[in-house]
Amino acid sequence: MTKLPIRKDLVGRSPYGAPQLDVPTRLNTNENPFGPSPELVAELAKAVSELGSKLNRYPDRDAIELRADLAAYLNAESQVNLTASNIWTANGSNEVMQQLLQLFGGPDKSLVAFSPTYSMYEDYCRNTFTNYLSVSRNEDFTIDKKVIDIALDLTPDIIVLTSPNNPTGTIIENSEIDYLLEKFSGVLIIDEAYAEFRPAESPSALVKRSGHPNLVVVRTMSKAFSYAGARVGYIAANPEVIDAIQLVRLPYHLSTVTQAVARVALRFSHELQSQVNLLRQERDELAIWLVNQGFDVAPSGANFLLFGTFGDRNLVWEQLVEQGVLIRQTGPDGWLRVSIGTPEENLAFKTALLHVTNRTNGK
Numbered sequence: 001m002t003k004l005p006i007r008k009d010l011v012g013r014s015p016y017g018a019p020q021l022d023v024p025t026r027l028n029t030n031e032n033p034f035g036p037s038p039e040l041v042a043e044l045a046k047a048v049s050e051l052g053s054k055l056n057r058y059p060d061r062d063a064i065e066l067r068a069d070l071a072a073y074l075n076a077e078s079q080v081n082l083t084a085s086n087i088w089t090a091n092g093s094n095e096v097m098q099q100l101l102q103l104f105g106g107p108d109k110s111l112v113a114f115s116p117t118y119s120m121y122e123d124y125c126r127n128t129f130t131n132y133l134s135v136s137r138n139e140d141f142t143i144d145k146k147v148i149d150i151a152l153d154l155t156p157d158i159i160v161l162t163s164p165n166n167p168t169g170t171i172i173e174n175s176e177i178d179y180l181l182e183k184f185s186g187v188l189i190i191d192e193a194y195a196e197f198r199p200a201e202s203p204s205a206l207v208k209r210s211g212h213p214n215l216v217v218v219r220t221m222s223k224a225f226s227y228a229g230a231r232v233g234y235i236a237a238n239p240e241v242i243d244a245i246q247l248v249r250l251p252y253h254l255s256t257v258t259q260a261v262a263r264v265a266l267r268f269s270h271e272l273q274s275q276v277n278l279l280r281q282e283r284d285e286l287a288i289w290l291v292n293q294g295f296d297v298a299p300s301g302a303n304f305l306l307f308g309t310f311g312d313r314n315l316v317w318e319q320l321v322e323q324g325v326l327i328r329q330t331g332p333d334g335w336l337r338v339s340i341g342t343p344e345e346n347l348a349f350k351t352a353l354l355h356v357t358n359r360t361n362g363k
C-alpha cells in the first residue's frame with residue numbers, strides 16, 4: 001500500500017526505540033546488568049506452573065494482591081505508609097504514564113517537562129492529544145526556582161519532573177519539590193524510575209504525598225529491580241486518582257502471569273540492595289575515570305552516566321559498536337549515555353572508549 005490513511009499527526013513520525021543490537025556489551029537501556037538469582041528463577045517457575053491451569057480465566061482486573069505487595073515494598077523502601085488503595089500498576093511505567101495522560105490530559109490540556117529529559121513524555125502527549133511544552137534546565141542540568149517559575153508561567157495542567165532524570169542522572173532537590181508543591185495546584189507527576197539508585201540523603205517524593213493529593217509518584221520494576229522483561233510499572237497516589245484511572249484502563253490489562261511473577265520478585269527484594277550498592281560504586285568509579293580522561297560527566301544519582309562532549313558523537317557511538325560495546329546516543333548534542341554494567345562490562349566499555357578516542361590512560 002502506498003499511503004495508509006493514518007492520523008495526520010502520525011505521518012512521517014518514527015517509533016520510539018533504542019537500537020537492539022546483538023553485541024557482547026549492552027549498556028544502552030539502563031537495565032540492571034544482573035539477572036534474577038537462581039532461587040528467584042526457581043520460584044518463578046513454580047508460580048507459573050501453579051497458575052497454568054487457570055489461564056482460561058481472565059486475570060484479577062484490579063491486581064489487588066500485587067498492589068498490596070507494591071505498597072509494602074514502598075513502605076519499607078521509602079519509610080511511608082501506603083496501602084493497595086494508593087497503588088496502581090500496569091505493563092511498565094510507560095503504560096501507567098499513558099493512562100495518567102488519558103485521564104488528566106487531552107486536547108484542552110498542557111504538560112510541561114524539563115529538557116533534556118525522557119523523550120517518551122512527548123509521545124504520551126501525542127498519543128493523548130495533550131499539548132507538550134518543555135522548559136530548559138540550567139546548563140548543569142539542574143532545576144531551580146527560576147526554571148520552575150518559567151514552567152509555572154506557561155500555566156500547565158500537568159508538570160512532570162524526573163528524578164533522577166534520564167538521560168542526565170540529575171537529582172531534584174527537596175526544596176525544589178517543596179516549591180512546586182506550594183506554587184502548583186495541577187497534577188504533579190514525579191517519575192522515579194531510578195529512585196532506588198538515589199543518594200541516601202535524598203528522600204523519595206513519596207514522603208511528601210500526604211497533604212498533597214495532586215502528587216503522583218511513578219515507579220518501575222524495570223531498572224533496579226532487574227525485571228525490565230516482565231513489564232511492571234506502578235504509581236503511588238491519592239486513592240481518588242487510582243479510582244479515576246479505572247475509567248481509562250483497558251479491562252484485564254495486566255496478565256495473570258505478569259501479576260504472579262511480579263509478586264514473586266517482590267518477595268526477593270532483599271536481594272536488590274547489594275546489587276544497587278555495587279552499581280552505585282561502579283558508577284562513581286566510572287565517573288571519576290571519565291573525568292580523569294578529560295571528559296565532562298554530569299553528576300548522576302542513577303545507574304547511568306551522561307558524558308561528552310564529542311564533535312561527532314555518532315562516529316564515537318558507531319566505533320564503540322564495532323568494539324562490541326553498545327551505548328546510547330541521547331541528550332544534548334555531543335553527549336553520550338552509558339548504563340552501568342557489571343565490573344567486567346564497565347571495563348570493556350573503558351577499554352573500547354580508550355581505543356576509539358585514542359586516549360592514553362593518563363600514562
Ligand SMILES: *Cc1c(COP(=O)(O)O)cnc(C)c1O
Pocket residue numbers: 030091092093094095118162165166191193219220221222223228232233
Ligand atoms: C526506563 C524509564 C522508565 C521505565 O519504563 P518502563 O515502562 O517501566 O520500563 C520510566 N521513566 C524513565 C525516565 C525511564 O528512564
